[in-house]
Amino acid sequence: MFCSEGDSIGGFISPLLTLGHCNYEPPNEPEPAPEPNMPNIEAVCCGSPPPHSAAAEEEEETDDNSTHSYVCKFNGKSQRWECGDKEYKRDVLQQVIHAHDNKDGRRTIDQLKDFGITVYLTEHGNINYPILRKVVEHASKSKANGSKNARCFLYKDENGRLYNLTLNNGSGGLAGSWQSTNTSFSGLQALVALTILSRVLPCYDDAGTYIYPGYLSLIVGIILSEEISYAWLNCSMFVTGTPSVAAHTIISNFDSDWPRKLALFVLTLAGLSDLVDANGQKYLTLVGVAMSISILAANLGSRAWHFMNWKTLGQGRTVVPIMSYMLAVFTGLLLPYIGFGKIQAGRKSAIQLIALNSLTVAIVFVLSGVEKVQQFLVNGSENCNQDNANITVGIWIALTSITCIFAAQKIKPVIQDPSEDTDPILIEDQTSPVGYKVPNFPDFKIDPILFSGDGLSCLSMKAVTAIGLIVGIGAGGLVVSSGLYNYMEHVDNYLS
Known part of the structure; x- marks a missing residue:
């Protein structure tokens, strides 16, 4: 997955997740304060791993072939992560999710990063319509630049639990x-x-x-x-x-x-x-x-x-x-x-x-x-x-x-390979704003219409109510007047 260095979504990039390098800052370093009225969203994307990546060191240092071990190698030719035993891919992610030192979801996101997945992350209380648009625009531009479709959109609640953020607005139908x-x-x-x-x-x-x-x-x-x-x-x-x-x-x-x-x-x-x-x-x-x-x-x-x-x-x-x-x-x-x-x-x-x-x-x-x-x-x-x-x-x-x-003559025939990954870490889902979700996580379904706005900020609730009553009564009066006009015509004809 390729990302341009310095790209960001939501106005800033937190030390937890950076777009382009996927590096963590020291945990005790305070996060910079977000800009006013800017939603807090982060994106992770991973390019080629360093020559001595954690996966490579683990492969060199251990010969444990048990079901709990999991080694992923990065193929520079295909620009994809290739894992030794694909059948346990979801199981490994599930083990990371339930790890005792994964209360804030950092290790889970890091594992998804090691799989070569772009993660769009938004936290509790920061979901709004502009954020959804920014995610869609960024994901579509990445697709236009030739990036692989390995991406997901996650929501983290106040307890650090992760969910697939999907839409409940009829897009599935x-x-x-x-x-x-x-x-x-x-x-x-x-x-x-x-x-x-x-x-x-x-x-x-x-x-x-x-x-x-x-x-x-x-x-x-x-x-x-x-x-x-x-x-x-x-x-x-x-x-x-x-x-x-x-x-x-x-x-x-x-x-x-x-x-x-x-x-x-x-x-x-x-x-x-x-x-x-x-x-x-x-x-x-x-x-x-x-x-x-x-x-x-x-x-x-x-x-x-x-x-x-x-x-x-x-x-x-x-x-x-x-x-x-x-x-x-x-x-x-x-x-x-x-x-x-x-x-x-x-x-x-x-x-x-x-x-x-x-x-x-x-x-x-x-x-x-x-x-x-x-x-x-x-x-x-x-x-x-x-x-x-x-x-x-x-x-x-x-x-x-x-x-x-x-x-x-330039169309490449579609070749079905039975050796394709039978246990994908991502599955396609048209209700996700980025088109894919992680089956290990539950869905957090939202309706974008709830985040469309709060109306005119310069008017109070009483003022908006008064204007609404005036408009409603005026609309009804307009319709009634059309009937009264014909009625009064008949009355004038009768009197004359």
Whole structure:
């Protein structure tokens, strides 16, 4: 695990834990006073151990092979700690946790450090929303810099006991739905839908053409539900490099799938002939189709970014989510076939997949030019000039096939190794702000909404209560007045 020297989280670094060197200061040295209004959080990260590390000295000085001995060697080639008997990894940590001289948790954190794990630590009374954001930003930047995903976020109570800090804000359910959607995502359906929807775009400059969306919103919203869902979350996880779904709920301004909802809402409005005229339907349909195409391209592009194992952007700047979405759309239009799940096989299998699917997309696109098909999807688009659409999409299919064939050759096939660690010291958990937790520790579940703030600090409780009563009564009076206006109109008519 690599860390830049001098980085810190929370405004200062305590003598207990330092970021970059993992050294302890003398225990009797007083800690520096924290800056005012700055949360107390520390981070530990470990690089390569010194030539004569404690683990190496222990190996040289003892030949005890009992289950209580545990020697870990640092592999300079893989930059990972390798331990002699992996089956006892959690047992060794448990022994350290229960040690009589581990009342403050220092030895436990030191053991995690020896395993090569980055530890984010916050203490009792110091949990707040800014701290959670800082941890997510730091973890995502470390991921963007190529650091290994060996990290955890611990909470230490007033008695020195350690817990995994996790979120209890529904992120677990969101993660399950997102993972299920990604599993059932069909790259072929997304690409076919993208090309067919493009047939509507040539109608934008045809003044004499009226288009009616028909069943388009139902097809996009129901049949293509997996392919059009969670575009913003996919960009956050795969392009930005957000550590977990819980981290996305902390850092994002909205948790709901707004891109999909907005696209379907626009297409639904376009189908309401009583609400908008023919020209309004035409332009609303064009906007809804353009939004749907961008969402499909973003989902393909974010998956392609992930499968190509490209460097993520990292959190921290306000414009990063927008940049991630735009990059995902561009990648989806440039390398659409790399967003297919089966592309991970790589080599000849990936090239065969691209060739077969490009032919399938071309055939379906040609069939979509049939008048009856276009009348079912978007009635009126058959009257637009489709020659430009056919030429443009044909060139695009050919060029993307070429670029994807060359890109697929750089994909490294996923190789499953049965000798992988069967007793990991960390397990993946989407409810953790950093994406992983230590199974030896219990969970301390928090809801970030409880730390969102205390309201306006310049107003007292009585002042806020008074303002709330005034606003509530005024809102009710506004609604009542609309009814009284019509009522008084009837009274005036009756009297006159």
